Amino acid sequence: MLRYTEYPPRGYRVRVSTYWWTGRRAYLRFILRELSSIFVAWFVLETLFQINALAGGPSAYSDFEQFLRNPVVIASNVISFLFVLFHAVTWFNLSPKAMAVRLGGKRVPAALIAGPNYVAWVLISAGVAWLILRG
Amino acid sequence: MAEQIALEITRYSPERDKTPSMEEFEVPLRKEWVVLDALNYIKDKVDGSLSFRWSCRMGVCGSCGMMVNGEPKLTCATFLNDYAPGPIRVEPLKNFPVMRDLIVEISDFLAKLSKVKPWLIRKKEKPISEGEYLQTPEELDSYRQFSMCINCLLCYAACPVYGLDPLFAGPAALALAQRYNMDSRDEGKSERLDVLSQHDGIWGCTFVGECTQVCPKHVDPAGAIQQYKLTAAQEWVKSLLMPWGGK
Numbered sequence A: 001m002l003r004y005t006e007y008p009p010r011g012y013r014v015r016v017s018t019y020w021w022t023g024r025r026a027y028l029r030f031i032l033r034e035l036s037s038i039f040v041a042w043f044v045l046e047t048l049f050q051i052n053a054l055a056g057g058p059s060a061y062s063d064f065e066q067f068l069r070n071p072v073v074i075a076s077n078v079i080s081f082l083f084v085l086f087h088a089v090t091w092f093n094l095s096p097k098a099m100a101v102r103l104g105g106k107r108v109p110a111a112l113i114a115g116p117n118y119v120a121w122v123l124i125s126a127g128v129a130w131l132i133l134r135g
Numbered sequence B: 001m002a003e004q005i006a007l008e009i010t011r012y013s014p015e016r017d018k019t020p021s022m023e024e025f026e027v028p029l030r031k032e033w034v035v036l037d038a039l040n041y042i043k044d045k046v047d048g049s050l051s052f053r054w055s056c057r058m059g060v061c062g063s064c065g066m067m068v069n070g071e072p073k074l075t076c077a078t079f080l081n082d083y084a085p086g087p088i089r090v091e092p093l094k095n096f097p098v099m100r101d102l103i104v105e106i107s108d109f110l111a112k113l114s115k116v117k118p119w120l121i122r123k124k125e126k127p128i129s130e131g132e133y134l135q136t137p138e139e140l141d142s143y144r145q146f147s148m149c150i151n152c153l154l155c156y157a158a159c160p161v162y163g164l165d166p167l168f169a170g171p172a173a174l175a176l177a178q179r180y181n182m183d184s185r186d187e188g189k190s191e192r193l194d195v196l197s198q199h200d201g202i203w204g205c206t207f208v209g210e211c212t213q214v215c216p217k218h219v220d221p222a223g224a225i226q227q228y229k230l231t232a233a234q235e236w237v238k239s240l241l242m243p244w245g246g247k
């Protein structure tokens, strides 16, 4: 009788390649989604620096603006923005999977669970834009 | 001569070979033939030593899972015609040790499956004379999808986490645990929580989601795991707020 061991020594084992995530489109999308969190973190840091500069008075803030005008920073912000969009959309679309809400004996359709996320996203973004742009 | 299609099949004999290799076979391309028919044709007519598992030929037993052109598939439900003109690459299920040709070693999964206690747990069994445990159609509906699993292990072959970390409990075992957790007749949730909420349990899952894509029975293991993460997180908060036991 074969006995169970946590790492079966029997049989031929194929090692998973370091580049496994290039093997399938879905794997690549997954890795990009995971990677996107770095860009989310970058935006968070940038916002913290911005608040810090704001607290530091006008000269500190104009230094910060100068920093934002740097082409490298502009490019990285554009890339980050795309990744943050990707991050938000992929996670919003996955939310119905994690939440099996049942109403009246039936499962609430996926669109009704993902939908409010998008609505909140648009509303909050519009609110922030209004706050910043009204002056 | 009737139309032919080529199959490239993994061959491996633990007594003879150091590493697996590919062998090519030609089989008749028949409209109604699935990959499993082609394998049986080869075994009957060309090379009787070709080894593979199968039983029901109708997507029920779950034993014929293999990689077909790199995708985990039930070979009894995968038509040759869809891959014409070929060649079709047939390999053993990924992420499992290969024992011979297309046969993989699955005792790792079986051990994990029994760890999550996939059966009805009752605090106190009621005597048979009191009848069955009743359940409404809605209650049945809440876990029915997860109960469709045929243990074909296509989801394990699609799961990179299982490939990289063999200790991970894996999609089907976790989905089956959730199937019993959701069952209104079951009283074993807290017993399963200890196994499931470990690092090798639900938290090992990074939500790649491919298990759900490849599942031939639409079980949605990825969904089951994320739903369970939510439950486990709630339990954790509860245990913080009510350390004296709010179970």
Ligand code: SF4
Residues within 6 Å of the ligand: B148, B149, B150, B151, B152, B153, B154, B155, B156, B171, B172, B175, B211, B214, B215, B216, B217, B218, B219, B220, B221
């Ligand atoms: S969850 Fe689906 S893919 Fe995984 S073993 Fe069960 S039936 Fe097969």
Ligand code: FES
Residues within 6 Å of the ligand: B054, B055, B056, B057, B058, B059, B060, B061, B062, B063, B064, B065, B074, B075, B076, B077
């Ligand atoms: S032979 Fe039973 S599932 Fe394919």
